[in-house]
Amino acid sequence: MLLNIFPQKSFGVSVGLFILLLIAPAIIPKFYTYxxxxxxxxxxxxxxxxLVVGHGGLFQFHHGVFYGVGAYVGGLILAKTSLPWWVAFIAGPIxxxxxxxxxxxxxxxxxxLYFGMLQISLGSLLWVIAFRWYDLTxxxxxxxxxxxxxxxxxxxxxxYLVLIILCICLILLYLILKSPFGSALQAIRDNPERCAAVGINVRRHQLAAIVIATFFAGVAGILFVVVEGSIFPELLFWVLSLEIFxxxxxxxxxxxxxxILGAAVIVSLRTFVGTYTEYWTLILGVILILLIFFLPxxxxGYNFLAKFRSWSKRAAASSVD
Amino acid sequence: MEAGQGITLAAISSHLLVGLSRAMILFIVSSGLSFVLGVLRVPNVAHGSLYMIGAFAAHSIAGALGGGSLGFWSALILAPLFVAAISLIAERSLFCHLYEREHLMLLLFTFALMLILGDLTKMTFGADYRSIMAPEILQGSISIFGSPFPKYNLFLLIVGPVVAVGLWLFSNKTKIGKIARAAAVDREMVGAIGINVSWVFAFAFVLGCFLGGLGGALVSPTISVTIGMDHNIIIEAFLIVTIGGLGNMWGAMVGSLIFGITQSFGVLFWPQFAVVFPYAAVVIVLTLKPTGMLKSVW
Structure with missing residues (x-):
């Protein structure tokens, strides 16, 4: 069934990558596994x-809050209650x-813009509570x-737990995006007025997308607790949200x-550049400016192959002249 | 919680005055943010960094001129100008090339600016705490309703309304202010009648950043200046601008008053959660009126 929904080529690449990642911990040092x-x-x-920004076109400026809520709820259940562990894994994302x-x-x-500003405002409220409520958090x-x-x-x-859950979530996200709901969402991103005119309930679709996205952010939050074994208010801070952006x-x-590629690049850069200099955010800022100007x-998304072809075609044409 | 005995008329009035003077600082910072938001329609995330640089620069300038009242007054003028110069360089070299792009890119650019300025401040000024002295005329305190009240806070209570009236006169009575307001509403039209919109935007951006730097310079005698003060102020300024109405200067004033006063009364009634009070006020306002108390400019 999966073969039908995945394009053949990238399906092969993903399976190969998955098998590579499955055997990776046996070969690479412990630190790299982490x-x-x-x-x-x-x-x-x-x-x-x-899902909400790229495919939904919403200004979800404070996504980190939902990640933090998932991590905090899951982490607090694990740390402060005697409930079985799976309760935390269900309660966090929910x-x-x-x-x-x-x-x-x-x-x-x-x-x-108002959407984004209001979300930052409401998210900061949760951050303040996590930051100040010493007895609980x-x-x-x-x-x-x-x-x-x-x-x-x-x-x-x-x-292995994180890898397997990530794969399940990716398949789910892919199915969601390829479903009629996903198509409607992308149509709303491109032209909300026309979507409303053909009878799509724009607000309800967007709200559903937000709930789905925040659910997966909560899954990421509880996985963070599993990997790091700790929770702290920076998880809910708006700087993290913009970093995900x-x-x-x-x-x-x-x-x-x-x-996925973006996260891999940023996390590895932070880890390895961070060992050489304390001014990591300066480097991140410069990277961001270069991206905005040269690779938006x-x-x-950048079609390197097409660029290369047109470049070589031009080079060939000029050599003929 | 021994709140009961502390709440007297004197305590209430002194907390009210402290809240008001805090609100004036918040107003000066958030009006700058609001001005940029109104004209460029970009939430300038780097605004907090410029506030921080204003405070650090005020400290360095006052120190270079040997402290005292001469150092303080020149710092108060030169530090915001320094901040304005930084923002002008950033705007003309990079930011102005992005005006044709979508807003998300502009926002992310200001975020990049925040990251870079934050680290540059750390490199230049170091990470230790510092504070500057108010000039002698503003030191000490006077008695109001039987409780002592710092003179410097009274000075802030004067500066805040002066800035508000100045900004109002500027944007309503001068030609360039009117052009800036027009560009906020319809930039194509303003461009079509032969006005260089790019320079209008540059001017608005620099003016907003100047106000951020002024806020930083003004706040420096009352708090310890350190790395990280940018993160707190930017969230507060964002909230104030949101509850006031995006781009509306008087909205920034109303929002600042709500924020400052709830915060200082929070200290009076429930010190541990004092920080939560203004946020709760924000949620109440936004529940009742999601677009802010006053009309936004677009």
């Missing part, structure tokens, strides 16, 4: 954001989706050393897998 797991978590987060629904309900009435220190269930606590087993931009807004379509 970095790969962080990349997977971040990639899922960026993918979920891209809490994120409920938060997404409530905030979305407010924001969806407004258009573009540990305030600005957060909570560290959250007890992770035995079978996924080692770096290898958490790697950069990942989507870097990979390519209008491509399916772009955000993103790495995957």
């Amino acid at each position: 970095i790969l797991a962080v990349i997977f978590v971040t990639a899922l987060l960026a993918m979920s954001l891209n 809490a994120a989706a409920v938060t997404g629904f409530l905030i979305g309900l407010f924001c969806i009435r407004l258009n573009r 540990g305030g600005d220190d957060g909570i560290h050393g959250i007890p992770i269930p035995e079978f996924i606590s080692s770096s290898k087993s958490s790697y 950069i990942m989507c931009l870097l990979g390519g807004w209008f491509t399916f897998a772009g955000p 379509e993103g790495l995957m």
Whole structure:
């Protein structure tokens, strides 16, 4: 069945990559296994954001909040209650989706820029609560050393858990985008007035997209807890939200897998550049400016092959002259 | 919580005045943000960084001129000009080439500017805490309703309305202010009658950043100046602009007053969660009126 919905070529590439990643922990050092797991978590987060931004055309400026809510709810259940572990894994994403629904309900009435500003405002409220409520959330220190269930606590087993959940989520996201709902969403992005005219309920579609995206952000949040074993208020901070935005931009807004590539590039750069200099954000800023000016379509959106062909054609034409 | 004994008329009035003076700082910063938002329709994420640079520059200028009242007054003028110069360079070299692009790119550009300016500030000024002294005439406190009140805060209570009236006169009574307001409503039309819209935008951007720097310079005697003060102020300014009405200067004033006063009364009634009060006020306002209290400019 999957063969029918995936384009043949990229399906082969994905399966090959998946098998490579399956055997990777046996070969590469432990630290790289951890970095790969962080990349997977971040990639899922960026993918979920891209569902509403790239494919939905909404100004989802504060997506990090839902990631943080998922992580906090899941982490607090694991750390502070004696409920079984799977409750945290279900409650985290659901809490994120409920938060997404409530905030979305407010924001969806407004258009573009106001939508984004209102979302930042409401998201900051949640950030302040996480930042200040020392008794529950540990305030600005957060909570560290959250007890992770035995079978996924080692770096290898958490790697496999994150990898498998990421793959399931990617398949789900792909199916959602290829479904009639996904097509309607992209049509709304391109022309909301016309969609409304042909009888698509624009607001309801957008709200549904937000709820789906925030659910997956919550999944990423609980996976973050599994990988890092800690929660802290920076997860809900707006700087993180804009960083995810950069990942989507870097990979390519209008491509399916772009955000994964963006997340991989940004996380690995942060890890390896961060060991040489403390001025990582300066480098990130310069990268962002270069992207805005020279590669606004993103790495995957940019058609290198076509550019190369037209360039070589021009070169051939000029050599004939 | 021993709140009951602390709440007297004197305590209320002094907290009200502290809240008002805080609101004046917030107003000066957020009016700059609102002005840029109104004309360029871009939320300038780097505004907080310019505020921070204003505070750091005020410290360095006051120190270079040997502290004292001469140092302070010249810092108050030169630091915002320094910030304006930085923003002019950033605008003319990079930002102005993006006006034709979609708004998301403009927003992301200001985010990149914030990242770069934040680290450059850390490189130039270092990460340690610093503070500057108010001039002698503004030191100490006077007694209002039987409780001491810092003179510097009274000075802020004067500066805030002066800036508000100045900005109002500028945007309503001068030609360039009127052009800027017109460009906010319909930039194609303004361009069509032969006005260089790009320079109008540059001017609006620099003026907004100047106000951010002025806020930073004004706040520097009351707090310790350090890295990271940009992150807090930008969120507060965003909230104020949102509840006031995007791009509306008087909306920024109303929003600042709400924000400043709820914050200082929060300290009076429930110190641990004082920070939450203004945010709760924001949510209440936005629940009742999602587009802000006053009309936005577009």
